[in-house]
Amino acid sequence: MAAGLGAWQLAWLAAAVFVVSAGYGALMPLLPAWLTPLMAADGQAEVARHVGLLSGLYAAGVLIGAPLWGLVSDRWGRGRILVIGLVGYIASLLPLLWPDWIGLAGIYASRGATGFFVAAVVPVVPALVAEHTPQDRRARRFAWLGAMSLLGFLFGPGLNAGAAQVSAALASTGAGALDPTDLVIVMSAALGGLMMLGLAATLPRVAPAAPEDDTLxxxxxxxxxxxxxxxxxxxxxxxxxxxxxxxxxxxxxxxxxxxxxxxxxxxxxxxxxxxxxxxxxxxxxxxxxxxxxxxxxxxxxxxxxxxxxxxxxxxxxxxxxxxxxxxxxxxxxxxxxxxxxxxxxxxxxxxxxxxxxxxxxxxxxxxxxxxxxxxxxxxxxxxxxxxxxxxxxxxxxxxxxxSPEDPLPRSPRVPSDPLPQRHPQER
The missing domain is CATH 1.20.1250.20 (MFS general substrate transporter like domains)
Incomplete structure (x- = not known):
């Protein structure tokens, strides 16, 4: 039986999925604002082309990173990979605060890196939940994770509106004008940092032992x-x-x-x-x-x-x-x-x-x-x-x-044999 996740542990894992989904939804609409000052002479058509390429590069980062991080998590442990992914996610966002300094190449590198490190969260969270959840509760928890991902996508564009209101409120109090775009980046990075600390403090330290019937x-x-x-x-x-x-x-x-x-x-x-x-x-x-x-x-x-x-x-x-x-x-x-x-x-x-x-x-x-x-x-x-x-x-x-069950017949146990029969590849 897998060691169960507590309510707070599950909440932090679901929140991590929510934050990376919200970050994608919040940052994508900002790409034209970053690109236009860098490409003022090239026109809107060129800006649109680069927005499409940047979207594709983010997807490519996920495509490359997801199987790699999933494979590594089987060997190094899921909690460690989750924390590494969130650290990389934060580090890939912060350079966007200085688009003039990093230039177009830096924006491309940042978005590709963000996709790559988000890929350390997307597959590892459900793997960790499955690993530490009894089968009779697994379906509900996976539905919960899916709902949090969808809520993140819905929340992301609202983060832009919230940043605009915060910027206007600060300006009205005489605290100075802050670019709403920078506020979105800072808030996304801050939420990622909060998730990183929460997961580091609450995740299970020891992976559950493999069950005896894991003989597929x-x-x-x-x-x-x-x-x-x-x-x-x-x-x-x-x-x-x-x-x-x-x-x-x-x-x-x-x-x-x-x-x-x-x-x-x-x-x-x-x-x-x-x-x-x-x-x-x-x-x-x-x-x-x-x-x-x-x-x-x-x-x-x-x-x-x-x-x-x-x-x-x-x-x-x-x-x-x-x-x-x-x-x-x-x-x-x-x-x-x-x-x-x-x-x-x-x-x-x-x-x-x-x-x-x-x-x-x-x-x-x-x-x-x-x-x-x-x-x-x-x-x-x-x-x-x-x-x-x-x-x-x-x-x-x-x-x-x-079928969730083993589709192939298992070798019967011999009562006199003190050791269970195992598949040759697992000996």
């Missing part, structure tokens, strides 16, 4: 991990294309204002948050087979994309967004929950691969959707449903890939 052959464990990585990448590919498609609908439908597009994004986040709350309060993943939950989520998402491909009114578009968000909101936490059943010796690597697959799918989805919507416009939503249909087929055809 490495080949079966690896097969299941590869299947979950592929599913996570496919869903994130579709989700990225779906979100970009919402933005591009403004060009296809003149009646759709930027305010309505923003409302659809808020709707998407709130529906996914609601699904996470449902999973948390009902313990659905503990009561139902993960494969069935994922199948239901895929059907919902496919139905939503079909509505978006055929809609003729804004009302139906809102319905399609809700269905797609609800479906993906069911599938993603279920994938994480099933990945948490990996062998403890490979848990960090499994979670790291999951995060890397998500980043890879998101990057490809954004690029492919841009081309797809330029070619077939609204019907692109129907094309985006194809990866989900293919995944639904694998759930039906290959049920063993998604």
């Amino acid at each position: 052959p490495a080949s079966a464990d690896r097969k299941r991990a590869l299947a979950l990585w592929g599913l996570n990448g496919a869903v994130m590919f579709v989700l990225a294309g779906f979100e970009l498609g919402i933005v591009l609908q403004g060009q296809q439908h003149p009646t759709l204002s930027s305010r309505e597009i923003s409302l659809m994004f808020a709707e998407c986040s709130l529906v996914m948050l609601g699904v996470n709350a449902l999973l948390f309060f009902t313990g659905l993943l503990e009561r139902a087979a993960g494969r069935g939950v994922m199948a239901a989520g895929l059907v919902l998402a496919i139905a939503g994309l079909a509505m978006l491909a055929q809609h003729r009114s804004d009302a139906w578009m809102y319905v399609g967004v809700s269905f797609t968000a609800a479906g993906t909101g069911l599938v993603l936490p279920t994938i994480s929950y099933l990945a948490a059943g990996a062998s403890r010796r490979r848990l960090g690597a499994t979670m790291g691969g999951l995060a890397a697959a998500a980043g890879f799918g998101q990057t490809l989805g954004s690029a492919a959707a841009g081309w797809l919507f330029g070619a077939v416009a609204q019907l692109s939503f129907a094309w985006l449903a194809l990866p989900l249909l293919a995944t639904l087929g694998t759930l039906i055809v290959r049920p063993a890939w998604w």
Whole structure:
């Protein structure tokens, strides 16, 4: 039985996920403000190009860092890697306070480093929670982590508004004018520092001993991990294309204002948050087979994309967004929950691969959707449903890939043998 996490330990871990998610949402809108003074002669088109490249570089940092940090955490310990990741996160933010000094190359290096060190938090927190949580409580805790990540993304843009108000309040008291952009950086770094201190003080010092029944052959464990990585990448590919498609609908439908597009994004986040709350309060993943939950989520998402491909009114578009968000909101936490059943010796690597697959799918989805919507416009939503249909087929055809139990027969114990039978790779 894994050593349980206390309420405060779990709160600090969830807060770390919240802070790095909020930092991404808060800092991304500031990129044009940093770049414009450095590229005043190049025009807005060049600034927009660099904003896109910087976003891609952050994603590349996560893509490279997640499997690396996950693998290292299996050997060095998860708590140590979490603290290292938060130290690197803070150190990568502070140079942005002096954009004129670090220049364009420094901004690129900073964003790439931020993604790389955030990747030490994203897979290691769920790995640590899985490692120290009894199985009957694991699903609720993973739903809680997913909700905190979504709340962080929603909170991030609000941090910019808060910084602007603080700056105005300081100026009105005669304390001097502080750039709101600098305040956002300082607040993001300060929150990261608080998380680092809290985790360093509260995390378990000793990893739990490996359970005696952790005898899943490495080949079966690896097969299941590869299947979950592929599913996570496919869903994130579709989700990225779906979100970009919402933005591009403004060009296809003149009646759709930027305010309505923003409302659809808020709707998407709130529906996914609601699904996470449902999973948390009902313990659905503990009561139902993960494969069935994922199948239901895929059907919902496919139905939503079909509505978006055929809609003729804004009302139906809102319905399609809700269905797609609800479906993906069911599938993603279920994938994480099933990945948490990996062998403890490979848990960090499994979670790291999951995060890397998500980043890879998101990057490809954004690029492919841009081309797809330029070619077939609204019907692109129907094309985006194809990866989900293919995944639904694998759930039906290959049920063993998604089972939390060992799909291969175990060697029976011989009563006279004083030692348990183990797989040759584990001797």
